Amino acid sequence: MQVRQSKMDLHKEGDTGSAKQKKVKIVFVIGGPGSGKGTQCKRIAQQFGYTHLSVGEILRQETSSGSETGSMIQKIMKEGKLVPSDVTVRLLQQAMQGIDNDKFLIDGFPRDEENVKVFEDLTKMEPEFVLYLDCPQDEMEKRLLSRNEGREDDNIETIRKRFKVFVESTLPTIEYYESKGKIRKVDAGKSIDEVFESIKVIFSPGKDNKVPPSKHKCKCLIL
Numbered sequence: 001m002q003v004r005q006s007k008m009d010l011h012k013e014g015d016t017g018s019a020k021q022k023k024v025k026i027v028f029v030i031g032g033p034g035s036g037k038g039t040q041c042k043r044i045a046q047q048f049g050y051t052h053l054s055v056g057e058i059l060r061q062e063t064s065s066g067s068e069t070g071s072m073i074q075k076i077m078k079e080g081k082l083v084p085s086d087v088t089v090r091l092l093q094q095a096m097q098g099i100d101n102d103k104f105l106i107d108g109f110p111r112d113e114e115n116v117k118v119f120e121d122l123t124k125m126e127p128e129f130v131l132y133l134d135c136p137q138d139e140m141e142k143r144l145l146s147r148n149e150g151r152e153d154d155n156i157e158t159i160r161k162r163f164k165v166f167v168e169s170t171l172p173t174i175e176y177y178e179s180k181g182k183i184r185k186v187d188a189g190k191s192i193d194e195v196f197e198s199i200k201v202i203f204s205p206g207k208d209n210k211v212p213p214s215k216h217k218c219k220c221l222i223l
């Protein structure tokens with residue numbers, strides 16, 4: 001099976017790439033826990049032909065593998081903390097390498113500046129742009145408490161810790177991509193359909209996806 005001979009342009013460490021390789025388009029999707037990343041990614045993937053990879057889901061799958069890494073991941077997730085980036089990026093790379101598509105939506109990544117650095121170092125790639133789902137914290141809390149997917153981290157204690165991680169560690173990555181003109185922010189506090197309408201504009205061919213002129217103001221509360 002020639003899994004590696006896909007359309008992928010996944011550079012390995014030290015690989016500067018070659019003209020033969022096809023360019024892979026990557027869009028990162030970030031937003032607080034419960035902002036609707038998974039919900040909107042499913043729709044975007046369906047309508048615009050992207051492969052949706054949820055990094056949280058990839059990590060959860062590893063927890064059921066019975067490996068030592070899996071147990072470590074499970075403990076970290078239960079505490080609402082972040083898994084070390086080398087582990088996360090390695091699993092993400094593995095997932096991407098098995099897929100024959102050249103358009104990826106990476107949901108829930110990056111979560112902090114270390115995620116960004118390790119991704120850039122290992123893959124030598126950058127996202128085309130970063131979709132930021134900006135949602136008020138009370139709305140995210142309400143959604144998470146009624147998500148009902150049986151997740152160990154969807155309890156009020158862990159949810160609050162995850163909000164803190166979002167504000168302290170993830171928001172700085174938004175500043176980083178903003179400085180590169182790569183943030184596409186949508187108001188994610190509206191209904192699922194309304195949010196998708198705003199997202200469609202960003203993904204529609206022919207749109208130049210320029211950053212809005214004003215700097216983003218986060219709707220999430222600073223804890």
Ligand SMILES: Nc1ncnc2c1ncn2[C@@H]1O[C@H](COP(=O)(O)OP(=O)(O)O)[C@@H](O)[C@H]1O
Pocket residue numbers: 031032033034035036037038039040143144146147148188189190191192193195
């Ligand atoms: N715009 C929305 N309005 C109301 N509920 C939503 C909206 N978007 C998502 N949800 C619901 O909120 C919960 C969290 O959404 P999800 O997509 O899993 O968010 P995330 O991946 O960002 O944590 C799910 O139960 C989902 O059905």
Ligand SMILES: Nc1ccn([C@@H]2O[C@H](COP(=O)(O)OP(=O)(O)O)[C@@H](O)[C@H]2O)c(=O)n1
Pocket residue numbers: 032033034037038054055056057059076077078080081082083084088107108109110111115153162
């Ligand atoms: N880049 C990432 C993504 C998720 N995670 C871990 O996985 C958990 C769940 O992530 P998720 O994206 O599935 O969560 P939601 O924001 O979708 O609710 C996070 O709280 C982290 O513990 C991580 O460590 N690093």
Ligand SMILES: [Mg+2]
Pocket residue numbers: 037038054056108
């Ligand atoms: Mg999710």
